[in-house]
Amino acid sequence: MGKIILVIKTILKRMFKKPSSFFLYLILPIAVSIGMYLLFNLEDHDKxxxxxxxxxxxxxxxxxxxxxxxxxxxxxxxxxxxxxxxxxxxxxxxxxxxxxxxxxxxxxxxxxxxxxxxxxxxxxxxxxxxxxxxxxxxxxxxxxxxxxxxxxxxxxxxxxxxxRVNYESTLIQDEAKKKSVTVRTFGNYMVVLLISTFTIPFQILNEKRQGTFARIGMSPIHPKSYIFANIIANVLVMMVQVGVVLLTLKFVLGAVFFVNPFIIYLILILFALCGISLGVFIAAYSKNTNAAGAFMGIIVSPSCMIAGCLWPIEFMPEYMQKIAYITPHRWTLDAISTIQANQNFVEILPHLLVVLSFTVLFFLIAVYKFKHEDKLYA
The missing domain is CATH 3.40.1710.10 (abc type-2 transporter like domain)
Structure with missing residues (x-):
């Protein structure tokens, strides 16, 4: 276990060795979240x-x-x-x-x-x-x-x-619109979150290309353990990123989540874990980084558009709204909408279980593929 922790530290140091990593993992997510929240909030206040x-x-x-x-x-x-x-x-x-x-x-x-x-x-x-x-x-x-x-x-x-007729007017907060603003903000942030998690296939494939797997195959650290360390390192980074984004929205912009922010944090972390598992799946079935990049392009944009991350799903035809549920993104957004409306964690458990099922499925398929590569490092 101590060796895996050491590998995790090494991976984290390598991830943040370049200044561009701070942009991808922290600056970009915060900028997108702030920009989208202000934009949607501005639309909300239009006459x-x-x-x-x-x-x-x-x-x-x-x-x-x-x-x-x-x-x-x-x-x-x-x-x-x-x-x-x-x-x-x-x-x-x-x-x-x-x-x-x-x-x-x-x-x-x-x-x-x-x-x-x-x-x-x-x-x-x-x-x-x-x-x-x-x-x-x-x-x-x-x-x-x-x-x-x-x-x-x-x-x-x-x-x-x-x-004019004499009447009294009382200003009340339209919670439905404010909830829509936060859900749309999280939807756009999920696109950036998914892109952030998709750095893991490039890390794994670069290590394969550089012969890292061959070298660790002759050491006490098994390649599977090295991949596991990559996953843990990325999970830690996503935990920090999601936390910083939520804190920025709440305490800098004064966003109202209508639910305990920790629940939103858990939902987004689960989606991040699903994105990481999908990244490992891509690494398992990609021969090189070019193939992984093409694979990512096919997955990210269409899935985010279908799921309603970029615009309200109500704008889409009914049959497309049903198709959206083949993506973990849609279940994640539904979980956020449901918990905001009902304040009942039990009601979103089915949504979270579906996202978790996607996560486990991607991991199992990737493990099966890597298992057949073990002979390369025997």
Whole structure:
């Protein structure tokens, strides 16, 4: 055991002998995490663009529009119905609602008018429908109190501040969006984490090329023990890297994980271990570093895109979302999302077991391959 520890120390010294190693293992992961968190957090605070078509052009329709114009977080634009779709496509607006002609007339008749809400893509419209419906209900109650007479109703509206319905607003934190920011940040960080773990096949293959395995085959240290030492050294480096990234996000950027950070740490470490096992698998079936590099290129980008590391998986077709579960990345991200939502570690155990199964599978296949190479070092 003492010899393996000595080998681990030697490998760690060699790993950090070049300044580029600090960039790969520490600076790059921290930079990516900070950059992605700030970017996604900036998107989270953007105003919601809403396009309005007022086909009624009355005091009551203007009061409905004023409900949003007087509220922070909304950017309202007005357009004629004939230009609505063109305007939404040109400006990238994803939500719009149409106030029909006869809106005021319907309210004065005691009938609740129907508003049409349009959305682009999968934009949720339930909240917009509820806000508009609540305001229309308020207008109808005011109309009833005015005996459905236009003049008394207008007088009541004019009595309100700035001609708008008087309401109180309370700022609440939208946890769903903040959780999405952290999950997307971790998804992008997992790409860098996977690249960091994939240095191990290059280490093993370079040692094969330089004859290190042949030399240690004649020493008390078996090649399998040397590979094990490589794995342990990389695990130690990943433990430091993940810890530094989480500490930076939490204490420098003030990120909220909605769960004990240690649980997030364990989830990411398990994924890192899976990446290391995949790296050993690549080393076992690659003849040289060029082959390993090509193998990595085939694995990293497609798997990260399919798994939803680079963008929300909801943007992908349903069949692609199902295919994503052939990757350990998807199970890792699901584990983070689930623990954030439910705060129950038991519920993510199946996810962690799946990632662990991937890890064991890659290791076993690699061990089987290395076993048949033992005769080279007999």
């Amino acid at each position: 919601t663009n809403i396009t309005v078509v007022d086909a009624d052009q009355t005091m009551l329709s203007r009061s409905l529009i004023g409900n949003f114009e007087g509220t922070d977080g909304f950017d309202i634009s007005h357009v004629h119905l004939s230009y609505l779709h063109e305007h939404m496509m040109d400006t990238g607006t994803s939500l719009a609602y149409i106030i029909p002609s006869g809106f005021e007339k319907a309210i004065l008749a005691g009938e609740k008018p129907a508003l049409e809400i349009l959305s682009v893509g999968d934009q949720d419209t339930i909240w917009l429908d509820e806000i508009l419906s609540a305001h229309v209900d308020t207008l109808m109650m005011m109309a009833e109190a005015s005996n459905f007479q236009k003049k008394p109703l207008y007088e009541k509206i004019y009595q309100l501040k700035d001609g």
